[in-house]
Amino acid sequence: QDPVTNGFVSASINNQSPLHFPVSLDPVTGEFSAALVDCGGTEVTLYGYDLDALKTTENLTMSVSPQVDFGNVIACDAQIIQGLRLELSGGAEKFIPDITATFDANPGTGNLYHFVVRDIQGVDGVIYEYYFLDWNQNPADPLWAFNFTNQLIGSPVVYEMDSQTGTIEAIEQGTLPGEQVIFKLTNVTITEKPSNISYPNSTATFTAVLQ
Known part of the structure; x- marks a missing residue:
């Protein structure tokens, strides 16, 4: 899989306070990172977009912890349709x-x-x-x-x-x-x-x- 160089991920805790940040902060690896304010939440949800291939990821969830690593996120789920x-x-x-x-x-x-x-x-x-x-x-x-x-x-x-x-x-x-x-x-x-x-x-x- 090639790294995504044009896209976004949406991250939230308990489906609140969503934010966006570029997927490809590193143009070679496609790595991304961000900080979220946790007010007693239990679950982190992440959703990604590949704007070149016009594909999205599944909704990915993990338990809240000081550092959450989703690993490799693959955008090959739903097609982005007008x-x-x-x-x-x-x-x-x-x-x-x-x-x-x-x-x-x-x-x-x-x-x-x-x-x-x-x-x-x-x-x-x-x-x-x-x-x-x-x-x-x-x-x-x-x-x-x-x-x-x-x-x-x-x-x-x-x-x-x-x-x-x-x-x-x-x-x-x-x-x-x-x-x-x-x-x-x-x-x-x-x-x-x-x-x-x-x-x-x-x-x-x-x-x-x-x-």
């Missing part, structure tokens, strides 16, 4: 493949990523628009904000995200047309309408190519 993937607490999943994305760099308002997701359900449907704004305009030190709007067609089933919950992870930040962008919202509350069933601690992953 679309919006909702992983609802409790195990249910929903995937919407119809997604487009644009990027706008505005010195006055910040770097804005705009995703449009269309979920057509026969004669009913919903068009979601999601906005990720980096107030700092600095990929190395971002200050993210998130919001969304919905446009309903008929009486569809709608999945609304609580923009006051969740942690934003900018996994890949392309800026030019044809480049890939991947954003992940973890620990976000998603509510299914009109049933009003709430799914706290859910995950939403946005994968698209910029137009």
